[in-house]
Amino acid sequence: MTKQSLMLTEEHAVAVVAAATTFSNFPYPPTTAAILSFPGYKKMCCQIDLGGGGKRSSWIEFMAAAASPTQIKSSAAALTASLGSGDYERWMELHPSALHNFDELMDASKGKQIVMFLDYDGTLSPIVDDPDRAFMSDEMREAVRDVANHFPTAIVSGRCRDKLSNFVRLSELYYAGSHGMDIKGPIHGHKHTKAKAKAVLFQPASEFLPMIDEVYKKLVETTHSVPGSRVENNKFCLSVHFRCVEEKKWNALSDKVRSVLKDYPKLRLTHGRKVMEIRPTIKWDKGKALEFLLESLGLNNQNDVLPLYIGDDRTDEDAFKVLRDRGQGFGILVSKIAKETNAAFSLRDPSEVLTFLRRLVE
C-alpha cells in the first residue's frame, strides 16, 4: 500500500460517495463468505495491520491512516487515485447503508425483540481532539433515551464506565465500559424483557486493577516529554492518545509505550483511532460483553431476538463478528471510507446514527 493511500481521511471519502445499491448476485445482506469472495475486497478496503503484535512499520502506518478531522490535506482527486475509483461504491454494495435499507432491516425485525448496542466515541459523539470534551448532543441523548424506552439498550465503549455514564447521563441504560470489562445495568432491568430484577455488575478483569494503575503512572511519567500525548485511565484499560502529537514524534511515543509494556506480558496493545489501547490479555472483548448482556437480559437463547450493534472502531469488530457467527441481528459500521469489516450494514457518521435511531423509534 502506498503512503498516499494510507493518508486517507474520512472526509476525503465524501467526494466519491454514491448512493448504495443492492448487489443483486449476493444474499442480502451479504454473508461473510460472499463478501470475502468478492474480487479485490481486501484491496478496496483501507487495509491496516491492526494486530497487537504488529511490526513497527504497521504501527506507524496505522497511525498515519487513522482518520483525523484536523488533518485534511489531500484533495478528492488524490483519494480517487489512491483508493481506486468506484471502490467505495462497491464497498457500499457489500455493506449497504442501514438508512437506505431501513425497511428491509425492519422487515427482518418483525415479531422480534430488538436489543440495541451502541458504541460511544465516533458513534454517538463526534471525534474531537480532547477526549474529555467528546460530548454527545442533546438531540442524540434524546434519541438514545427514546430508543431505550422501546428496546433494551446498552452502551459499549473503551471508556471507563463512570466517565461514559457522565457523558451519556441516562440511568435506564446498560453500560459496558473498559471494552466490556466493566458492565453495569439499571437497577430494575428493562421493562420489555424478562431480565432478572437484580442489578447486573460484572468485572472480569478486577485482578488487573493494581497493575493497570501502576502502568498508568509509568506511562504518564514516560510519555510526558512527548508534546500533545495524553494517557487516559479507563479503569481496566488505558489509552495513550496521539491525535495531538506531531507525526514525526509518533515513532518515539510508540517506543516509549513499548518500553513500559515489555515488563508486563499480561497486558496487550491494540490500536484505535489515533490511540494506543492497553488492556489485560484475558479473553474478553466487546463481543463477549454483547453475549453477556443478552444472557443477563434473559434473551441469549431465543430466536425472536434481533440484536443491533452500531460502532465505528476496530474493537467493535469483535461484536460484529459475534453477530455474524450467530447469524442473528446485524452489525452496523460507522465509516465514510471502505474498511474491512464484519458488519452487515453501514452508516456514514454520528449524524446518520441519529437519523437511524430516530427512525427506529418512529
Ligand SMILES: O=P(O)(O)OC[C@H]1O[C@H](O[C@H]2O[C@H](CO)[C@@H](O)[C@H](O)[C@H]2O)[C@H](O)[C@@H](O)[C@@H]1O
Ligand atoms: O469504544 P469507544 O467508545 O469508541 O472508545 C474508544 C476510545 O475512544 C476515545 O478516543 C477516541 O475519541 C476521542 C474523542 O473524540 C479522540 O480524541 C481519540 O483520538 C479517539 O481515539 C477515548 O478517549 C479512548 O479512551 C477510547 O479507548
